[in-house]
Amino acid sequence: MKKIFIALIAFFGLTVAFAQVTVPNAGFEEWTDNTHPAGWTAAFSHTFSIDFYGNPFEIPVDYNAANQSTEAHSGTYAIEVVPQQINAFITTVDVPGVIQLGQFNMTALEEVDFASFDFSSFDITEFVDGGIACSELPLKATAWVKYTTTSDTLRVGVVATRWNDGTRQTVAQGEYRHPGSITEYTQIEVPFTVCGGMEGIQPDTINIIFSNSGREVDINTRLYVDDVELVSPTGIFNLSNMPVFSVQPNPATDVITVTPIANEEYALRMYDMNGKLVQELYGLQNETRLDVSTFTKGVYCLQVKQGENVKSQKVIIK
Numbered sequence: 001m002k003k004i005f006i007a008l009i010a011f012f013g014l015t016v017a018f019a020q021v022t023v024p025n026a027g028f029e030e031w032t033d034n035t036h037p038a039g040w041t042a043a044f045s046h047t048f049s050i051d052f053y054g055n056p057f058e059i060p061v062d063y064n065a066a067n068q069s070t071e072a073h074s075g076t077y078a079i080e081v082v083p084q085q086i087n088a089f090i091t092t093v094d095v096p097g098v099i100q101l102g103q104f105n106m107t108a109l110e111e112v113d114f115a116s117f118d119f120s121s122f123d124i125t126e127f128v129d130g131g132i133a134c135s136e137l138p139l140k141a142t143a144w145v146k147y148t149t150t151s152d153t154l155r156v157g158v159v160a161t162r163w164n165d166g167t168r169q170t171v172a173q174g175e176y177r178h179p180g181s182i183t184e185y186t187q188i189e190v191p192f193t194v195c196g197g198m199e200g201i202q203p204d205t206i207n208i209i210f211s212n213s214g215r216e217v218d219i220n221t222r223l224y225v226d227d228v229e230l231v232s233p234t235g236i237f238n239l240s241n242m243p244v245f246s247v248q249p250n251p252a253t254d255v256i257t258v259t260p261i262a263n264e265e266y267a268l269r270m271y272d273m274n275g276k277l278v279q280e281l282y283g284l285q286n287e288t289r290l291d292v293s294t295f296t297k298g299v300y301c302l303q304v305k306q307g308e309n310v311k312s313q314k315v316i317i318k
Helices: 106-110
Strands: 031-033 043-052 055-064 066-069 078-081 084-088 091-095 098-100 131-133 140-148 153-164 167-179 182-191 205-211 222-232 245-248 255-260 266-272 277-284 288-291 298-306 309-317
Touching: 043 106, 055 084, 078 098, 140 153, 140 167, 140 205, 153 182, 167 182, 205 222, 245 309, 255 298, 277 288
Parallel strands: none
Antiparallel strands: 043 055, 066 078, 078 222, 084 091, 098 205, 131 205, 140 182, 140 222, 153 167, 153 205, 245 255, 255 288, 266 277, 266 298, 298 309
């Protein structure tokens, strides 16, 4: 059932020279609403069709494991990850709350035979795909977490993969587990371990997966995550050193003006909330005016790269 593959969500690989791997919305300050953090996936809605002794049934599932929380390690917000209850045919199943940089593998979930499935072994973390684009293998992922539970285990997974001759290979992976509560924000580390035969191979995609439960789910368990980072062999992407820029007006209808504070050359990309690149410019100086009059109304992510630093900001087009 476990297949970790599929599309790249390009966070900010503007050129090959932009080798530093960065985590989108690493401090969970950007939200489209109070249950959808920008750059992260914690939800899906899908209707599963099953056959029970020759009778067709449909199971609608609305899964959303994220809440915006003011219990932050730094800044204004963190993410609260909560378990979910799914009405699966003739029973209710408690499943872990999961957030990730990729997507849920709906094709694999469709293959589950819910009519005869052993739900005691069900693990939603086995149905994840994709991640963010990268061009180097980080040493480790770090995050600040707080965890409240009576009987559950916090799990964090990292996986680096690459396409090779039409198939996706796992280059490196790692896992962190912690049974019991973590009452104060604590920084955890999840090192990447290179798989056998993959020494020296560079991945093209990285996913980070946070789960607030193991297979035995305590529905009252809560996981708080903030300030996620990927540490690379060349250093750490420091949020405090991000370049500062302004976007005016925001919300906008026709034109936005991007103005960096530092007088240095920069590049920018603009994505819609599905991760599709809609604008890309290089070699910019001073302020830049972008025509957004033809853009579909909605929320976009504007990313500016200046030197080795990257900054992202939510932009609303009305």
